[in-house]
Amino acid sequence: MSEQTVYRLPSKGAGYQKLEQKTEPVPKIQAHEVLLKVHATTLNYRDIVIANGGYPFPVKDDVVPLSDGAGTIEQVGDAVKWLAKGDRVIANFDLSNLYGPQQDWLNGLGGPIDGMLRQYIAVPARSLVKIPETTTLNWAQLAGLVCTGTTAWNALYGNNPLKPGQTVLFQGTGGVSMTGLMLAKAAGAITIITSSSDEKLKMAKEQYGADHLINYKTNPNWAAEANKITEGRGVDIIFENGGSGTIEQSVECVARGGIIAVIGFLSPAKEMPDVASLVLGKGCIVRGINVGAKQLTDDLVAFVCGKNLQMPVEKIFKFTKEDILEAYKYLESGSHVGKVAIQIA
Structure with missing residues (x-):
């Protein structure tokens, strides 16, 4: 050795x-x-x-x-x-x-x-x-669990903690979104997931229990679909993985006082929308997620292992x-x- x-x-x-x-x-x-x-x-x-x-x-x-x-x-x-x-x-x-x-x-x-x-x-x-x-x-x-798990946990519990019955929207089917989906479902949330692939959406529903699916290629105004799903109330927590290219639609479908957890920058925009005015109109929280402290990782491990989440x-x-x-x-x-x-x- x-x-x-x-x-x-x-x-x-x-x-x-x-x-x-x-x-x-x-x-x-x-x-x-x-x-x-x-x-x-x-x-x-x-x-x-x-x-x-x-x-x-x-x-x-x-x-x-x-x-x-x-x-x-x-x-x-x-x-x-x-x-x-x-x-x-x-x-x-x-x-x-x-x-x-x-x-x-x-x-x-x-x-x-x-x-x-x-x-x-x-x-x-x-x-x-x-x-x-x-x-x-x-x-x-x-x-x-290290980066992906703690990031997802921080988005759900690092500010205003997720409550059973609230709605969470996940952009894409990468590690953070799928881990967040599993955590949110186990905590009693209603889940929405977006993707450009019907095959991935089907997998998210059948294997991971996503409640609502939105293909953003066939529904480019996915925020309108999310608002229909929530009957106009909006989404309580959004996993914002796209960044400047998707945040305008995130603000459009976030609930008043809801949280947009900014996690990634997968879809940069040529022109940044006026986020300040949009956020002011919704009274929502836009929160940058820097993975998370060990204290959050401790809580994540206790939850995942206690419920034996795979x-x-x-x-x-x-x-x-x-x-x-x-x-x-x-x-x-x-x-x-x-x-x-x-x-x-």
């Missing part, structure tokens, strides 16, 4: 095709750290944007990519008394963000600091969330360079429904 396989991206914007496989020493831990043996990691749209150079926040050169990691504790630092060798854990996305708002963009795994595309990592013990022994989730599902992982790739590049390519294609994972250990 003196050496490990590690993958590094030479620089922000180098392209994921330039990932380099390296052999490096297994890190030595300090008193407040643990050595985590990584069993699985999952990809996020953020990882594609980092590789392609479009990420608007800091990325270190020669970074180990990917923020999500689930595994077992291999070694425990002398100052760590609440974790033990063999414990199953996930590490929070931002290692410094234990509670409250994220204070900067300097501590997110797989960007400003080295991430999880490797076999072993030393992490501060306080940033880890222990997984209950009773859970039946596999390693890929657990890894998917988090949506569509495809698992192997820990070889060829397979890892295929995983990136598959995520970039947008053909996935749910998470794309890499099995490591």
Whole structure:
């Protein structure tokens, strides 16, 4: 266990095709750290944007990519008394963000600091969330809780908490939307999901229980459809994954006093709508979601494991360079429904 396989991206914007496989020493831990043996990691749209150079926040050169990691504790630092060798854990996305708002963009795994595309990592013990022994989730599902899960949980519970019977709209069928759909359904919400693919919408309904489906290609004014579904009252929480290109319709169909959780920027607009005037007219909350604090991840894990929710992982790739590049390519294609994972250990 003196050496490990590690993958590094030479620089922000180098392209994921330039990932380099390296052999490096297994890190030595300090008193407040643990050595985590990584069993699985999952990809996020953020990882594609980092590789392609479009990420608007800091990325270190020669970074180990990917923020999500689930595994077992291999070694425990002398100052760590609440974790033990063999414990199953996930590490929070931002290692410094234990509670409250994220204070900067300097501590997110797989960007400003080295991430999880490797076999072993030393992490501060306080940033880890222990997984209950009773859970039946596999390693890929657990890894998917890190960025995607906490982001979805933050959108639903980080401000005005979701209440049973409220309506939540999800843009697209990616990992955040499908995880959010599962969480919201388990909490008693009415769910609406949009996609340009009838096949994906059918899967969202049959496999994940979506209540209402909107194809935004055949119904480009999807906000009007959402308002019909809610009988004009509007949607309580919207997962805004499109950004400037979709936020105008989000404001159009959000309930008065509702929340638009801005998560992504998949559909940039050439001209930004007058969001200030639109929001003022609805009295709604437009809230940026920066993944979330460990406190939110703790609550997420308790909810998911307590209800034994089987988090949506569509495809698992192997820990070889060829397979890892295929995983990136598959995520970039947008053909996935749910998470794309890499099995490591």
